[in-house]
Amino acid sequence: MPDVFADLVGQDEAVGTLRRAAAAAAAVLRAAAVPPTTDAVGDGLDAPAEESDDGQPTAAVNAGAGMTHAWIFTGPPGSGRSVAARAFAAALQCAYGTGCGGCPGCHTTMGGTHADVRMVVPDGLSIGVNEMRALVLRAASTPAGGRWQVVVIEDADRLTEAAGNALLKAIEEPPPRTVFLLCAPSTHPDDISVTIRSRCRVVPLRQPAPDAVAEMLVRRDGCAPDLARWAAAAAQGHVGRARRLARDPEARRRREAVLAVPRRLTGVGAAFDAASALIEAAEAEADAAVAETDAAERSSLETALGAGGTGRGATGAIRGAAGQLKDLEKRQKSRATRAQRDALDRALVDLAGFYRDALTMALRAPVAPVHTDTAALAGAGAQKWDAEGSLRRLEAVLECRAAIEANVKPRIAVEAMMLSLWKG
Numbered sequence: 001m002p003d004v005f006a007d008l009v010g011q012d013e014a015v016g017t018l019r020r021a022a023a024a025a026a027a028v029l030r031a032a033a034v035p036p037t038t039d040a041v042g043d044g045l046d047a048p049a050e051e052s053d054d055g056q057p058t059a060a061v062n063a064g065a066g067m068t069h070a071w072i073f074t075g076p077p078g079s080g081r082s083v084a085a086r087a088f089a090a091a092l093q094c095a096y097g098t099g100c101g102g103c104p105g106c107h108t109t110m111g112g113t114h115a116d117v118r119m120v121v122p123d124g125l126s127i128g129v130n131e132m133r134a135l136v137l138r139a140a141s142t143p144a145g146g147r148w149q150v151v152v153i154e155d156a157d158r159l160t161e162a163a164g165n166a167l168l169k170a171i172e173e174p175p176p177r178t179v180f181l182l183c184a185p186s187t188h189p190d191d192i193s194v195t196i197r198s199r200c201r202v203v204p205l206r207q208p209a210p211d212a213v214a215e216m217l218v219r220r221d222g223c224a225p226d227l228a229r230w231a232a233a234a235a236q237g238h239v240g241r242a243r244r245l246a247r248d249p250e251a252r253r254r255r256e257a258v259l260a261v262p263r264r265l266t267g268v269g270a271a272f273d274a275a276s277a278l279i280e281a282a283e284a285e286a287d288a289a290v291a292e293t294d295a296a297e298r299s300s301l302e303t304a305l306g307a308g309g310t311g312r313g314a315t316g317a318i319r320g321a322a323g324q325l326k327d328l329e330k331r332q333k334s335r336a337t338r339a340q341r342d343a344l345d346r347a348l349v350d351l352a353g354f355y356r357d358a359l360t361m362a363l364r365a366p367v368a369p370v371h372t373d374t375a376a377l378a379g380a381g382a383q384k385w386d387a388e389g390s391l392r393r394l395e396a397v398l399e400c401r402a403a404i405e406a407n408v409k410p411r412i413a414v415e416a417m418m419l420s421l422w423k424g
């Protein structure tokens, strides 16, 4: 049975930190369970627990070595921020304190149904203050499973200022058994406020090396080594994308369509057609990306709800079931919206890679191309456009990404980009 950290590719250092923290957290729970007369200091902790005035170990999480109340997982898209946060949440709920992958704590956390783990996926483009207040309130309650209340906030960079302040209050005076796990691209003040940052421990994830990604595709998904290597390189360090490219012929076809854009831009009409095609491809990719997780979450929740079957709890369980399913559907819908934005952004990253290849070739820079399979086409572009024209096109793609990030309607931004790419 692979443990909960198995899918964190090329992140040995972060996994080491999280394993130590999970062990320390388990030790805190054991220390708290020991009667006050027993000397529990050093019981499995890496370093002595801080002692209160009466010489007993405090139950405060901060006292345990390696464990703390608030964490930020940073790294580029696809490096596995939310995968890491979920795995850590599972390790905190694990009956063995290790993230064994097999116990009910691990299993329900990974399946998204643990009662004490809340995954916050931003609803649309920002996380509002009401959602955050409700969350902070629930996070303060005693964990039903007797271990930790864990709140995972994906894309914490999308907190509104008011929501950030509500979260900050909770992090400043954390309930003793509550752990906040935030995910953000970086700790830059644009992504996460300086005050929140100062209260959190940072777990930096790196862009995984193509070799590590390829190895995982072979080991976990049974991909052919050649295909795995190509997919890992083409995905530029994005694990989820590499996996889809390796396993899904449709994903490969969509990528090829994106990289065919520069060839197709022969006039104004063609530019608008290319814009529509790009947006529709992103929607199709997003649907494919969330379908598997959605189905797994739903069946996992249905199993959990059906498990009550008979007896005194059954009526209550059925009453709660409809609400839980509705919650899940809402969460899945907002994830689909985000997935579309992400897919479009990845298409733009692919396209930027193409013009970047053209630019480096025009400059005769001694660097390997991003896209080996369109290198010849990029070379032809380099000759036609020269360095200056290649750079203008690269900038048009980057400006499109920035515009979408700044909430310009995607179709409008993409159409403007296509016109710039055509005109040069």
Ligand SMILES: [Zn+2]
Residues within 6 Å of the ligand: 093, 094, 095, 096, 097, 098, 099, 100, 101, 102, 103, 104, 105, 106, 107
């Ligand atoms: Zn476990």
